[in-house]
Every structure is written in structure tokens, then in C-alpha cells.
Amino acid sequence: MSLVVRKSFLLIMLWVAATLLFAVISITIGPPQMFLGLPWIVYLSIITQASILALFLVIRKVIWKTEEEER
Amino acid sequence: MNAVALGVFVFYMALVLLIGYYGYRRSRKTAEDFFIAGRRIGPILLFFTFAATNFSAFFFFGFAGAAYKYGFGYYGVMAIGTSLMAITFFLLGRRIWRVGKGLNLITPPELFAKRYGSENLRLVVLVAFVVFTLPYIATQAIGGGIALQFLTDGEISFEIGAAIVTLVITVYLMLGGMLSDVLTDFMQGIMMLIGGLAGAGFVASALGGFQQANDAVYLLKPELFSLPGGQGYITIQIWISYLILWTFCDPMFPHLFQRFYIAKSERAIRFTMVAYPVITMILFLLPVLIGVWGNIDFPGLAGKAADNILPMMVQKHAPEWAFGFVMAAGFAALMSTADSQLLVLSSMLTKDVCSRIWKRRATPEKEVMTGRLIILVLALVSLAIALTSFVSIFDMLTKTTFTGLAIMFPAAVAALYWKNSTAAGCIASIVVGEVTYAVIFALNSLGALSSDFCFGFLPAIPLVVLATVVLIVVSRVTRRPEKKIVDSFFVHIEKRGTG
Numbered sequence: 048m049s050l051v052v053r054k055s056f057l058l059i060m061l062w063v064a065a066t067l068l069f070a071v072i073s074i075t076i077g078p079p080q081m082f083l084g085l086p087w088i089v090y091l092s093i094i095t096q097a098s099i100l101a102l103f104l105v106i107r108k109v110i111w112k113t114e115e116e117e118r
Numbered sequence: 119m120n121a122v123a124l125g126v127f128v129f130y131m132a133l134v135l136l137i138g139y140y141g142y143r144r145s146r147k148t149a150e151d152f153f154i155a156g157r158r159i160g161p162i163l164l165f166f167t168f169a170a171t172n173f174s175a176f177f178f179f180g181f182a183g184a185a186y187k188y189g190f191g192y193y194g195v196m197a198i199g200t201s202l203m204a205i206t207f208f209l210l211g212r213r214i215w216r217v218g219k220g221l222n223l224i225t226p227p228e229l230f231a232k233r234y235g236s237e238n239l240r241l242v243v244l245v246a247f248v249v250f251t252l253p254y255i256a257t258q259a260i261g262g263g264i265a266l267q268f269l270t271d272g273e274i275s276f277e278i279g280a281a282i283v284t285l286v287i288t289v290y291l292m293l294g295g296m297l298s299d300v301l302t303d304f305m306q307g308i309m310m311l312i313g314g315l316a317g318a319g320f321v322a323s324a325l326g327g328f329q330q331a332n333d334a335v336y337l338l339k340p341e342l343f344s345l346p347g348g349q350g351y352i353t354i355q356i357w358i359s360y361l362i363l364w365t366f367c368d369p370m371f372p373h374l375f376q377r378f379y380i381a382k383s384e385r386a387i388r389f390t391m392v393a394y395p396v397i398t399m400i401l402f403l404l405p406v407l408i409g410v411w412g413n414i415d416f417p418g419l420a421g422k423a424a425d426n427i428l429p430m431m432v433q434k435h436a437p438e439w440a441f442g443f444v445m446a447a448g449f450a451a452l453m454s455t456a457d458s459q460l461l462v463l464s465s466m467l468t469k470d471v472c473s474r475i476w477k478r479r480a481t482p483e484k485e486v487m488t489g490r491l492i493i494l495v496l497a498l499v500s501l502a503i504a505l506t507s508f509v510s511i512f513d514m515l516t517k518t519t520f521t522g523l524a525i526m527f528p529a530a531v532a533a534l535y536w537k538n539s540t541a542a543g544c545i546a547s548i549v550v551g552e553v554t555y556a557v558i559f560a561l562n563s564l565g566a567l568s569s570d571f572c573f574g575f576l577p578a579i580p581l582v583v584l585a586t587v588v589l590i591v592v593s594r595v596t597r598r599p600e601k602k603i604v605d606s607f608f609v610h611i612e613k614r615g616t617g
Contacts (some may be wrong), residue, residue, distance in 0.1 A: 052535075059205055066198075067358060078345040085190065086343040089403065092194045095183065096395040098203045103392055117423025 056082050062102045066095055123269055124194045126442030130309070130449065131286050134302050138290020141298030149473075149485040152295035153224050153465040159380045161389035163300050167458075168279075168390050169397055170303035172200070172311060172368065174254075175261030175452035178405060180562075183425035185409030190340025191352040197402040201395035203555055208371040210386050213534045213611050220610030224464045226375040234535045235603040236541035239476075242469050243549055246526060247372040250519045251459050255496065256503035259284050261284050262339035262449060263504065268429055280504050283449065287457045288497040290301040292490045296380060298327035299457050304330065306450035313447025314404035317428065320436035321408055331411045339344035339413055355574035363578045366524035373458035408432070439544055460500075464492040525551035528586040532593070535612070537604055543593030553586035 079086050145151050159167065170466060185192045217223065219230050226247060231240035261281030263276040274282075290298045325331035336343055346352045381387050405428055412419070412427035416436060419427060424473045432444045473480040529547050532539035558577050561567045572580055598604070 056209070059208070063202075063205070067361065076149055080332065080336060083216065083328040084220060084336065085328075088190050088194045092197045093399055095198050096399045099204050100392055100393045102146075103204070108206075 058106060059102065062098070066098070069095075120271065120438055120441065122268065122438040123442030123445060126264075126439060127269060127446050127449065130446040131282075131462075133305065134286060134453070135290055136198075137301045137305060138293050138298040140556075141290070141294025141301050143294075145294050145297045147486055148482040149224060149465075149469065149489070151263065152223070152486045152489055153296070153461065153469070154376065154380045155296040155300055157219060157380060157599045158382050159300055159386065160382050161386040163304055164377070164381050164386045165397075167300045167303040168374065168394065169401075170307040170310065171377065171458040172203075172371075172455070173401070173451050174455035174571040175258055175265075175448070175482070178310070178314075178448040178451040179265075179403075179425050179428055180259065181402065182409030182431075183422075185406040186419065186424045186427045187343075187348050187410045188351045189344075189347040189410060190406065191345045191347035191357070193359045193403055193406040194345075195352060196364075197398050199361045200368065200402070201398045201557070202361060202365040203368045204391045205386060205392045206365060207391035207394065210534060211371050211391065211532035211565050212384055214375065214378035215381050215384060215387055216368040217607060217610045221607070223375075223379060225462070226372045226471045227466060227470050230529070230533055230541075230544065231470075233603075233607045234541035234544065234599045235354035236545075236599070239541045239544055240470060242355055243526070243529075244466055244486075246522065246548060246552065247466060248463060249523045250251050251372055251463055252496070253503070254519060255459045255463075255500040257455050258459075259504040261452045262266060265429070265445060265448055265452075268426065268470050269294035269442075271346035277505055283401075283453065284456075284497050285503075287460065288494060291416050291460055292493050295486075295489065296461060299461055300380070304453045306454040307379065308382040309443075309447045309450040311401060313444045313450070316399055316440050317432045317444040318404040318438065319408050320440055321411060321431050324435035325411060326413065328407075331407075331414070335410055335413050337452060338417070342410055342413070343385065351418065351570045354573055356576070359576035359579055362582075362597070363520055363524055363576060366527040366578070366582055367520045370523040370530060372524050373462040376462045378460075400529055417443065451595055456500075460493050463496055467492050467496075521555055521581060523551060524578045525555060525581055525585045527582060528589050530590055537608065538598060539589065539593045540596045540598055542596040543589045543591075546592040547585045550588045551581050554584060557583050569590050 081087055081090060135237070144157065148156075150156055181196065214229065217229060217232075223226075223229050227240045227243040229239060229245045260282045263278075263280030264280030266277045266282065271281075290302060294301075313546050317575065322328050322331055325334065332343075339348065341350050345354075345357070368604050378387065381390075408428050409424075412424075412431050415431055416427060429441075429445060429448070433441050436444065468485055472488050473485060476484070526548055529544040532544060532547075555577065558567065558581075
């Protein structure tokens with residue numbers, strides 16, 4: 048596996064681990080009703096999904112770009 | 119009978135056939151064109167076909183039913199889990215697309231066969247894909263029959279309903295293959311989005327708005343707003359299990375796997391990868407909301423009865439035309455999945471079986487004609503399954519599909535990433551994993567295993583670990599494929615810098 052693949056893979060695994068940890072910790076402490084009467088778990092899900100986009104942005108803009116510049 | 123709603127349904131079916139015919143006019147008479155649309159699907163169509171294909175009848179009816187019973191926690195389970203598929207797009211999708219294009223692959227088993235130069239592995243993968251996909255087509259036909267019966271207040275029987283839905287799918291698929299499939303998926307995806315928004319909007323409005331509807335349910339059933347949810351179902355173990363399960367099994371659905379081949383460019387795959395979490399974030403919340411709110415109007419539904427909560431709520435609170443549209447969106451969900459499943463099975467049986475037997479006698483015209491005939495035969499078989507007592511057997515297979523496909527995930531990752539993996543390792547991984555799962559399933563059905571024998575996790579998690587260990591151990595002790603076979607595969611992946 049090339050270095051760029053390893054870096055991307057490592058970042059994704061870190062993100063997955065952090066997401067699972069965050070989800071497990073936060074589901075028990077969030078309020079049952081928030082904005083529009085929806086529970087915390089709905090907003091947690093939305094935050095998690097939005098963070099996937101941020102993850103891809105980091106991989107593309109940081110790891111891939113750095114690799115291309117080094118080449 | 120609700121004449122307006124039925125009119126909307128008939129209009130939808132006519133539109134689908136028309137789009138299917140348009141796909142036929144635009145397609146050429148080659149296997150590559152018929153089965154994978156000539157690899158010319160751009161970002162927008164690719165995104166919609168992935169979404170529409172993955173969201174089945176279960177998305178429209180099953181989600182609401184589960185949310186009715188388990189509450190908002192179900193949104194977390196399904197939405198986060200399915201959006202994790204974006205990661206598998208990243209890890210697997212781009213590589214599958216590259217080798218697909220480089221080696222002119224059409225079916226998923228072809229990738230494994232070319233990677234290792236192994237016909238035995240091709241056969242094992244083919245059998246596993248067929249076993250876990252065929253029952254699913256039957257469940258879509260069953261869903262269509264039930265939905266049409268509901269829409270017409272029983273004036274169209276379940277059997278006739280299932281036959282109509284299967285017939286329409288078969289016609290447009292036989293006409294234009296993948297291009298018709300993708301174009302109808304685009305329309306069906308938009309319908310699902312509008313249908314979901316309209317359904318949730320009308321129901322929320324009738325219940326006094328989002329805040330009031332949620333407050334009313336919270337007074338009745340506060341457990342639906344936190345975990346472990348109704349019936350204590352969504353434990354931490356179950357939640358984590360599903361998050362991992364969706365990530366592993368979704369890309370292994372052969373009809374989704376094959377969609378990586380159809381992309382026009384890598385940019386199309388990247389766009390789909392980024393857009394997928396966004397659409398699941400919105401789309402999955404809609405049936406969940408309606409399902410949870412169903413506790414206000416229809417309390418006390420149990421078992422399968424809860425699966426009808428979405429049409430029941432929309433019928434009660436929305437105008438007739440909106441009810442018709444939402445039901446048509448439900449048909450769109452199940453048809454967009456069934457057509458893709460029929461097509462991928464047809465492509466595998468044509469390319470991986472018939473063409474292998476014919477060898478040089480396999481002309482493009484012959485392959486397309488065979489593909490069309492196989493679509494017809496598979497549609498009739500799935501309809502027969504849906505209408506007969508075999509349903510219980512296939513229901514069991516359907517229940518095992520997700521885990522069964524997740525077990526194949528390590529073999530796919532090894533094929534695409536690990537040059538030292540071997541065909542024997544992949545075969546052993548798949549066979550040992552599936553056989554172990556069959557034993558666990560049988561013991562579980564007989565009550566010989568305690569319900570928490572996996573410490574509260576789904577069996578898929580230890581089984582994927584087992585499949586991975588077997589793959590590594592057997593690959594270490596068996597002979598690697600020839601270097602030129604490995605190189606001819608990885609050259610298509612590695613010629614680009616971004617892995």
C-alpha cells in the first residue's frame with residue numbers, strides 16, 4: 048500500500064473510532080427533546096453525517112494535495 | 119376504491135415504461151451497454167441510481183414501522199450506518215471503478231476471477247451473490263402486491279398486484295437494461311424525496327406542526343425519544359453492530375457493487391460519495407417522523423401491522439392525490455431496487471455462466487438476448503416465490519442476507535488492497551464464514567443458543583472477524599497467483615497517485 052493510502056486509511060479509521068466513541072458517550076447524556084421537539088439523537092446523527100463530508104475534505108485537500116506536491 | 123390515488127399510480131407506471139423505452143432507444147446492442155450502460159453515467163445520475171437502488175421497500179414501509187416501535191433511535195441506527203457507506207465508496211468504489219474500466223469488467227465475480235486467475239473463486243462468489251439476492255427480489259414483489267392491495271382497498275388482490283409490479287419492471291428492464299434502470303432510478307429517487315417530504319409535511323400540518331406532534335408523542339411514549347428506545351431494543355451493542363454491519367454489507371450487494379463499474383469518471387464516484395450522507399440525512403428522517411407520530415393516531419399496533427403505519431398516517435391526514443403520490447413513491451422505492459437486482463443477476467448468469475460455456479461463440483448480440491431472457495425467467499421465478507408457500511424459506515434467506523454479504527467484505531478488501539492474498543484464502547474465508555453463520559442461524563432457530571451469545575452484538579461482527587482471520591491464515595500458507603496476474607490487476611489501480 049502506498050503512503051497516501053495508508054494515511055487516508057488511518058484517518059478514516061480514526062474518524063470511525065472517534066464517531067463511535069462520541070456516539071456511545073453522548074447518547075446517554077443528551078436531552079430527550081430539543082429544537083422542534085426532536086431528541087438529541089437526531090441532531091447527533093446529523094452532526095455525524097456532516098462530519099463525513101469534513102473527513103473527505105481533509106483527505107482530499109490535505110493528504111492528496113500534499114502527496115501530489117511532494118511528487 | 120381511491121380513484122385519484124389509483125390514477126396517480128397508473129400515471130407513475132406509464133411514466134416508468136416511457137422512460138424505459140427512452141433508455142432502449144438510447145442504448146446500443148452490446149453487453150457492456152446493456153448491463154453497465156457503456157460506463158457513461160455521470161455524477162448526478164450515478165448518485166440517484168445508488169440512492170434509489172439502495173433504498174428498497176423496507177426504506178419506505180419498514181423504517182416507519184420500526185420507528186413506530188423503537189422511536190427516534192432508529193434514525194441514528196439507519197442514517198449514520200447507511201451514510202458510512204460513503205467510506206466504502208472511498209475505500210472500495212474508486213478501485214473497483216479503475217479495474218472495471220481497465221480490465222473491461224461487467225459483473226462482480228469477474229473482478230475476483232481476474233484478480234486471482236481463479237475460476238473456482240468466480241463460482242463461489244457467484245453462488246453467494248445469487249443465493250442472497252434472489253430472495254430479495256421476491257420480497258420487493260411481495261411489497262408491491264401488498265401496497266397495491268392497500269391502495270385499492272383490496273379490489274386488486276395481492277397476487278395481481280405483485281404480478282403487475284413485476285411485469286412493469288421486467289418490460290422496461292428488458293428494453294433498455296442498465297440505461298433504462300438508471301433513468302428510471304433518477305425519476306424514482308426524486309419521487310421518493312418529494313413523496314417523503316409531502317407525506318411528512320401533510321401529517322405534521324394535520325397534527326399541529328413538528329413541535330406539537332413531537333410533544334404529543336413524548337407525553338404518550340417518552341421512551342421513543344431516547345435510547346434504548348421502545349421495547350429496549352436499541353442497546354449500545356445493537357447500535358454499534360448495525361453501524362458496522364451497514365458499512366460492510368452495503369457495498370457487497372452485487373447490484374451496488376456493479377454500479378461502481380457504470381460511472382463515467384472517478385469524479386462521478388467522488389460526487390456520489392460526498393452527496394450520499396447528505397441525502398440519507400434528509401431522506402431517512404421522513405419515514406421515521408411519520409412512524410413515531412403514528413403512535414398518536416394508531417396506538418397499540420404490533421408486529422407486521424406496524425409496517426403499514428406510513429400509508430395509514432398519510433391516508434388519514436393527506437389529500438387523496440398526495441396519498442396516491444406517496445404510495446407511488448413507495449412503489450418507486452421497491453421497483454428501483456428490484457430492477458437493479460434482476461439486472462445484476464442476469465448479467466452474472468449471462469457473463470459468468472453462459473459466456474464462459476460458449477467461449478468464442480459468445481457474440482454481443484447473443485449476450486444481450488440471453489440477458490433479456492434471463493431477466494424474464496428470474497422475474498417469473500421471483501414472482502412464483504412471492505406467490506407460493508416457498509415464501510417462508512426465502513424469508514429466512516432474506517433475514518440472513520445482510521450478514522451473509524458482510525462476510526464477503528474481507529475478501530473484497532483483500533482483492534483490492536492485499537497483493538499477497540490468495541484465491542484459496544478468499545474461498546476459505548467466504549465458505550467458512552457462511553457455513554459458520556448457517557450453523558449459528560440453525561442453532562439460534564432451534565433455541566440452542568442464548569440470545570446474548572455474542573454479548574449483545576449481532577453475529578455479523580464476530581463472523582466478519584472470523585472471515586478475516588481465515589483469509590489471512592490461508593493466504594499465508596497457500597500459493598500466490600502468478601506475478602503477471604497480480605500486476606495486470608494492480609496496474610490499473612496504481613497508475614493514479616491517490617490510492
